[in-house]
Amino acid sequence: MSDPISERHESHIVSxxxxxxxxxxLMVLTVITVAASRYDFGAxxxxxxxxxxxxxxxxxxxxxxxxxxxxxxxxxxxxAAFAWLALLIGGALSDYDTRGRVNPPVEKRSPTGALLEDR
Amino acid sequence: xxxxxxxxxEADRHPALAHHFEGLPEQKEAAxxxxxxxxxxxxxxxxxxxxxxxxxxxxxxxxxxxxxxHLNWKLGAFNTAVLIGSSLTMAMAVHAxxxxxRRQIVxxxxxxxxLGSVFLGVKVVEYADKFHHHLVPGAHFRFEGPLARPVxxxxxLYFAMTGLHALHMVIGIPILLTLAVLAxxxxxxxxxxxxxxxxxxxxxxxDIVWIFLFPLLYLIPTHAPH
Amino acid sequence: MSAAAAxxxxxxxxxxxxNISYGVKSWLLTTDHKRIALLYMGxxxxxxxxxxxxxxxxxxxxxxxxxxxxxxxxxNKLFTLxxxxxxxxxxxxxxPATLGNFLIPLMIGARDLAFPKLNLASWYLFMAGAGxxxxxxxxxxxxxxWTFYTPYSTAFSNTHVISAAMxxxxxxxxxxxxxLNFIVxxxxxxxxxxxxxxxxxxxxSHYATSIIMVLGTPVIAVxxxxxxxxxxxxxxxxxxALGGDPVLFQHLFWFYSHPAVYIMILPSMGVIxxxxxxxxxxRVFGYGIVAMSSLxxxxxxxxxxxxxxFVSGQSVYAGxxxxxxxxxxxxxxxxxxxxxxxxxxxGSVSYDTPTLYAIGFIGLFTIGxxxxxxxxxxxxxxxxxxxxxxxxxxxxxxxxxxxxxYLGGLHFWWPKITxxxxxxxxxxxxxxxxxxxxxxxxxxxxxxxxxxMPRRYHAYPEEFQVLNVMSSAGxxxxxxxxxxxxxxxxxxxxxxxxxxxxxxxxxxxxxQAASPPLTENxxxxxxxxxxxxxxxxxxxxxxxx
Numbered sequence: 001m002s003d004p005i006s007e008r009h010e011s012h013i014v015s016x017x018x019x020x021x022x023x024x025x026l027m028v029l030t031v032i033t034v035a036a037s038r039y040d041f042g043a044x045x046x047x048x049x050x051x052x053x054x055x056x057x058x059x060x061x062x063x064x065x066x067x068x069x070x071x072x073x074x075x076x077x078x079x080a081a082f083a084w085l086a087l088l089i090g091g092a093l094s095d096y097d098t099r100g101r102v103n104p105p106v107e108k109r110s111p112t113g114a115l116l117e118d119r
Numbered sequence: 120x121x122x123x124x125x126x127x128x129e130a131d132r133h134p135a136l137a138h139h140f141e142g143l144p145e146q147k148e149a150a151x152x153x154x155x156x157x158x159x160x161x162x163x164x165x166x167x168x169x170x171x172x173x174x175x176x177x178x179x180x181x182x183x184x185x186x187x188x189h190l191n192w193k194l195g196a197f198n199t200a201v202l203i204g205s206s207l208t209m210a211m212a213v214h215a216x217x218x219x220x221r222r223q224i225v226x227x228x229x230x231x232x233x234l235g236s237v238f239l240g241v242k243v244v245e246y247a248d249k250f251h252h253h254l255v256p257g258a259h260f261r262f263e264g265p266l267a268r269p270v271x272x273x274x275x276l277y278f279a280m281t282g283l284h285a286l287h288m289v290i291g292i293p294i295l296l297t298l299a300v301l302a303x304x305x306x307x308x309x310x311x312x313x314x315x316x317x318x319x320x321x322x323x324x325x326d327i328v329w330i331f332l333f334p335l336l337y338l339i340p341t342h343a344p345h
Numbered sequence: 346m347s348a349a350a351a352x353x354x355x356x357x358x359x360x361x362x363x364n365i366s367y368g369v370k371s372w373l374l375t376t377d378h379k380r381i382a383l384l385y386m387g388x389x390x391x392x393x394x395x396x397x398x399x400x401x402x403x404x405x406x407x408x409x410x411x412x413x414x415x416x417x418x419x420x421n422k423l424f425t426l427x428x429x430x431x432x433x434x435x436x437x438x439x440x441p442a443t444l445g446n447f448l449i450p451l452m453i454g455a456r457d458l459a460f461p462k463l464n465l466a467s468w469y470l471f472m473a474g475a476g477x478x479x480x481x482x483x484x485x486x487x488x489x490x491w492t493f494y495t496p497y498s499t500a501f502s503n504t505h506v507i508s509a510a511m512x513x514x515x516x517x518x519x520x521x522x523x524x525l526n527f528i529v530x531x532x533x534x535x536x537x538x539x540x541x542x543x544x545x546x547x548x549x550s551h552y553a554t555s556i557i558m559v560l561g562t563p564v565i566a567v568x569x570x571x572x573x574x575x576x577x578x579x580x581x582x583x584x585x586a587l588g589g590d591p592v593l594f595q596h597l598f599w600f601y602s603h604p605a606v607y608i609m610i611l612p613s614m615g616v617i618x619x620x621x622x623x624x625x626x627x628r629v630f631g632y633g634i635v636a637m638s639s640l641x642x643x644x645x646x647x648x649x650x651x652x653x654x655f656v657s658g659q660s661v662y663a664g665x666x667x668x669x670x671x672x673x674x675x676x677x678x679x680x681x682x683x684x685x686x687x688x689x690x691x692g693s694v695s696y697d698t699p700t701l702y703a704i705g706f707i708g709l710f711t712i713g714x715x716x717x718x719x720x721x722x723x724x725x726x727x728x729x730x731x732x733x734x735x736x737x738x739x740x741x742x743x744x745x746x747x748x749x750x751y752l753g754g755l756h757f758w759w760p761k762i763t764x765x766x767x768x769x770x771x772x773x774x775x776x777x778x779x780x781x782x783x784x785x786x787x788x789x790x791x792x793x794x795x796x797x798m799p800r801r802y803h804a805y806p807e808e809f810q811v812l813n814v815m816s817s818a819g820x821x822x823x824x825x826x827x828x829x830x831x832x833x834x835x836x837x838x839x840x841x842x843x844x845x846x847x848x849x850x851x852x853x854x855x856x857q858a859a860s861p862p863l864t865e866n867x868x869x870x871x872x873x874x875x876x877x878x879x880x881x882x883x884x885x886x887x888x889x890x
Contacts, residue, residue, distance in 0.1 A: 013217050014210075023207040030199050030333075034192065037338035049334040057327045064210045064323045073532065074155055081159035084560045085166040087647060089173050092596045095651070096174060098662035138865075139457040139534075149459045149533045156525045160563045167567035167597055171582065174593050257578040268581060268588035275580050279571065 012069045022063045029056050135311050147313045154317045158324045165328055168280050172335060175272055182269035186277070187339035189254060191245065195337035198241050199329060205234035206326040213319045216312035221305060224315065228299040231322065235292050242285050249274070277336055284332060287325050294318055361764065361861040376461035377864055379762075382447035384468050385438060390831070392434040392475060399427035401824065404786075404817040412804035420803035421488035422504065428491030433513045434475055436747060437520055437605060440612035441527070441558075442471070444754050445551045447762060449527060451855035451862060452545050454536025454871040459529040467522045474516030481508035490801065492602070495583035495594045499575040507576055510569045517566045520608070524558030527551055536854065538873035545853055545877055546622075546635055550615025553639035557604045557611075557646065565601035568594065592657050599650035607646040610742060611639055613706070613750025614681055620703040620753050621685045623851035625692025628878040631684045638677035645674040655726050664723050671721035678714055682707060698772030702753030705780045709745025713738055716791065731801070734794025740787045744823075752779070752830060759834065760848045764861040765841030771833040779826035785819025852878050 033052050041048050062068040067078055108116040133143055140146040176183045212227035246255075253261035256275045260267075298315055301307065307315055362379045372380060402423050406414040415423065446464065450457050458464050481487050487509040489498040498506050531552050535544070571582055572594070581587020583594040622629045629635055651659055651667030685707055694700060716738040720726045729735060759767050789812035794800075798809050805813065847856040854873070858866050 014214060016211060016214060019207060019210045019214070023203065026203045026206075027200060030196065030203065033199075033334050034196055034338065037192075037334065037340055040340065045340050049338065050331075053331050053334055056330045060206060060323050060327050060330070064206055064326075065320055074151065077152075077155045077159055080560070081162040084159075084647070085162055085169070088163070088166055088564060088597075088600055089170045091600070091648075091650070092170050092174055092593065093177070094666070095592075095596065095659050095663040096177060098660040100660075137461075139455065139459075139461065145533060149529050152529045152532060153460060153463075153525055156528055156559055160521050160525070160559050163560055164563035164567050167564045167571075170597065171571070171593060174590065178590070179588070256580050271580070272582060272588055275574075275582050279574065283567075 012066075014063070014066065014069075018063060022059050025059060026056055029059075133311060143311060150313045150317055151320075154320050158320060161324060165280070165283065168276065168283065169331070169335075172276050172280070175269070175276065176339075179266075179269035179272070182266040183273050184339045184341045185264075185266055186270045186273035187337060188341055189249075189252070190277075190337045191248070192337045194241055194245055195333050198238050199333045201234050201238050201241070202326050202329050205231045205238070206323050208234060209319050209322045213312070213316050216302070216307050216315045217309060219309035221302060221307075224302040224307060224312075225299050228295050228302065228315075232292055232295050232299070235288055235295070239285060239288055239292075242281065246278075249278075280332055280336065284325065284328050287328075291318070291322055291325060295322070359859070360863065361859060362864045363764070363861050365864050374465075376457070376465055378446050378450055378458050378461065378464055379862065379864075381464050381468055382443050382445075383762075385442040385446065385471070388468070388471060388475065389435050389439055389443065392430055393827075396427055396430035396435055397824065397827070399423050399430070400820065403427060404820040406803050407805070407813045408817045410805050410807050410810050410813075415803065417803055418488060421490075421801070422486035424801055425487050425490050425509075426482060429478065429487070429509060429513065431743075432491055432605070432609075433516050434471075434478060436609040436743060437516075438471060438523075439609075439747070440616065440751050440754065441523055441551060441554060441608075442467070442519075444547075444616065444751075444758060445527065445554075445612060446523075448758065448855055449530060449548060449551060450534070451761075451858055451866055452548055452853060453531065453534060453539055454854050454867065454873070455530065455534040456865045456867070458526045459533060460526050463522050464526055467519045467526070470519035470522070471516055474512045474514070474519065477508050477512030477515060479512075481505040481512065484508070492598065493569070493572060494598075495572065495575070495591045496585065496589070499572055500579075500584050500586075507573045510573050514566050514569045514573075517562045517569075520558045521562045521566075524555035524562075527555040528559065531555075536871050536873055539854075542633060542636070543873060543875075543877050544636070545615075546618035546629060546632070546639075547612075547615035549636040550611045550618070550639045553643040554608050554611040556640075556643050557608050561601040561604040561608075561647065564597060565605075568597040568601075592654070592659065595654050595657055596650070599653045600647075603650040603653060604643075604646045606739070606742070607642055609747050610710075611642060613747040613754075614639070614678075616750040616754035616757075617685060617703050617706050618681075619851075619853070620699045620757055621688045622878045622880075623757070623849055623853075624697065624700040624703065625689050625694045626850075626880045627688055627692040628876075628880065629684060630687035631680075632877060635681055635684050638680045641677040642674065645670065645677070649674055652721055652726070655723050656730050668721055668723045672718065675714060675718055675721070678710075682711055682714075696773075697756075698767075698769060698776050699753045699757040701773060701776040701780070702749045702756070705776065706746055706749045706753065709741055709749065709780075709783065713741030713746055716741065729794050731799055732794035733790040733798050733800055736800050737787045737790035737794060740790070745783055745787070749779070749783075752776070755830070755834070757849070758855075759837070760844030761855060761858070761860050761862070763838055763841070764844050764859075765837045766844050766848065767837040767841055768833050771829065775826055775829035775833070778822060778829065782819050782822030782824070782826045786816050786823050787819070789813070789815045789819075852880060 029052055033049065033056075036048050036052065037045075061078060067075060110116055135146075136143055137146060140149065208227045208230040212224055212231060215223035215227055249255055253259055254274055256271050256278065260271050260274070262270045295318065298318055302315070362377055372384065375381060375384075402415075403420075406412065406420060406423070412420065446458070449455075481504075484505045487502070487504045487506050489502050489504070489506060493506070493510060498510075531544075531548060574580065575582050575584070575589075581589040583589045583591050585591060618629050618635060649667055649671045651663050652671045655664050655668075685703075689704075716734070720729070720735070720738060756767060756772055759765070793809055793812050793816075796809065798805050844860045846858065846860050848860070849856075854871055855862075857871055
């Protein structure tokens with residue numbers, strides 16, 4: 001499963017200017033992170049904070065870690081790692097968030113089948 | 120079914136080429152995949168803690184906000200900048216290796232070590248402060264008010280997550296120093312610098328973890344209604 | 346094709362990986378994947394014997410209804426240690442670390458795994474973990490159940506929980522690094538012409554297993570770390586009295602421990618694919634589907650962990666979703682069973698030891714798997730949760746499935762690993778004893794569980810005694826069945842007839858190498874020019890519609 005891109009990657013040298021640009025963006029986004037935390041977005045507070053963090057992480061992954069120029073396989077591995085993390089957190093959350101909210105209707109009946117109480 | 124295919128002659132094998140690989144490109148790709156898989160398992164390792172954090176913040180929003188209020192967000196922001204800066208110097212070190220600039224590799228690696236050490240120094244200051252304010256979970260934990268128990272859970276996660284993160288840096292810094300020594304001795308060149316690049320991947324991952332820890336631990340809004 | 350057919354006596358032993366160097370250092374510092382496989386084989390055999398001793402003690406106690414052999418607290422330690430040792434220190438490493446380590450480079454035409462030194466480090470990590478487990482045992486053991494449920498494990502148990510948890514934690518990293526090594530090796534080091542769809546199914550199943558090892562194990566590692574910290578510092582992360590949630594522990598624990606059961610069975614399924622094909626001298630029916638089913642099991646296996654938590658207080662909604670997904674995960678396993686059966690159909694089957702284990706696997710795994718479907722139904726699971734029905738279910742898969750596959754594979758590749766033939770008659774006798782002993786031990790447990798006998802109890806009501814006595818009798822027969830291979834395989838290492846490179850006449854690159862192989866496996870790099878399992882008379886396959 002050799003991917004031509006990975007062969008090219010060996011000789012792909014990233015320009016230091018691009019690194020500086022990414023660094024600058026990350027600094028700006030850090031300032032925005034702090035500023036956003038002072039503003040009340042209501043229920044969206046956490047979403048905003050995480051969205052900015054995800055954007056920063058994406059910049060690091062794509063440019064500092066060279067995933068922008070990496071093989072399909074590497075990109076698949078990166079995607080899989082975060083997908084599995086989402087599965088763990090999402091799966092646990094789906095339990096807590098649905099407790100007491102979805103209960104199938106239960107009819108209480110006596111051993112002979114008479115309906116005991118309405119639910 | 121099988122046919123004879125000659126191996127490479129021993130003479131033209133690079134000294135860093137292992138016996139079970141055909142050539143350096145194959146070895147480097149293997150190293151890269153190996154490091155990415157290691158980072159994938161690191162995502163899941165930290166991920167367990169992020170899962171705990173998510174569930175408990177959902178259950179105890181007030182306690183998490185109260186606990187976070189005692190963290191010094193300025194130190195946290197400073198450390199974030201320092202760590203992102205160290206990611207820059209690490210990337211520059213890898214670049215220097217790729218273009219074969221020996222002295223630059225050493226310089227950038229040492230800058231990364233310095234920045235990483237500054238980060239850890241700040242963490243020591245923060246931890247000492249927590250200790251003095253009885254916010255370290257365990258026998259000496261003290262917090263006024265009815266939220267004490269969930270606040271202790273918040274601090275348990277704070278120390279677990281930042282502690283595990285700091286441990287990864289404590290492991291990373293000697294590795295960076297080793298690379299600097301080897302680079303100084305001319306071990307790396309444009310045709311072979313995989314260890315520098317792999318360590319770079321590790322260091323950037325440590326940076327990414329902090330990028331998430333900073334807002335989640337330091338910047339929980341206290342005005343949040345839920 | 347019996348291995349005991351008259352073959353010309355092979356030439357005197359040439360240099361191979363076993364005799365290339367001698368001495369303890371040459372073994373303890375080896376980076377040869379074949380020697381590391383043998384190091385693991387020694388270690389896990391010891392752990393299996395240890396786990397087996399605890400099983401024997403459990404079955405002894407359960408011969409009589411009252412708890413008259415040991416106290417309840419001691420009994421709790423017996424089943425805990427049996428579980429911890431068998432799961433973490435035998436089943437999880439077993440096939441991957443022994444047969445996987447030995448065979449994967451050979452099967453793909455490589456000289457070693459991608460990271461030989463990391464491979465050795467994996468073994469040392471395993472030994473360090475086993476050391477902590479042994480320390481816990483020697484200091485009095487642990488009584489929490491192998492599941493370490495909180496808050497009992499963190500706040501109430503008076504046993505050596507931290508060292509046992511540390512043992513499992515460290516062994517987990519051994520597993521992660523092995524999986525990492527396999528994935529890179531399979532991607533990067535295949536021989537020229539060996540495309541993915543020409544790989545032996547043994548390799549496919551180990552690739553799928555490795556995905557689980559890398560993505561799942563870290564979660565239990567960090568969870569055990571939290572348990573150790575909570576217990577040591579008296580925190581309340583999972584303790585409801587201190588605001589923590591024990592169900593969160595269960596989510597984290599089972600997120601790994603369910604996929605872990607697929608770590609335990611997938612490699613064995615890979616072995617069965619190889620055995621069935623070689624013994625029937627026929628391509629595996631539906632090769633592509635069987636390969637994909639391994640990946641499907643690995644992925645879907647991560648989606649079903651809540652079926653261990655139906656009665657934990659988990660939401661009904663989550664329970665319904667986990668139940669539906671648990672039905673789904675049975676499909677790829679069933680596909681394998683159909684395809685193995687279709688492979689055997691109209692094959693020219695020889696009833697050698699490996700075949701007996703393979704056929705035993707197919708039958709017993711099917712029973713275990715079907716009972717898993719029963720358990721996926723929430724309504725039924727509530728009735729039999731924490732009873733012997735569950736115990737029987739997972740032993741049918743782990744012992745009737747995984748261990749039979751391990752033994753079958755061990756016999757099949759024994760000539761390759763040791764250069765010796767084992768005595769075939771003894772092999773068949775032992776396989777039949779294992780099969781009989783196994784069924785006598787565990788089938789009664791289905792009935793016991795359905796009748797209501799709880800698990801992890803050292804005393805039970807009078808009416809359950811007959812079935813318990815049958816189970817314990819079966820256990821002693823099963824024990825004999827395990828001791829026999831240990832004896833005659835050991836004997837064969839010294840006195841067995843020398844084996845040729847390919848005593849079974851099987852397809853696969855590993856049979857191109859000498860028996861035992863050279864340290865570097867092949868004299869010259871093999872090149873692959875045909876599909877997998879290209880046996881001479883494949884057309885039978887088309888008769889199956």
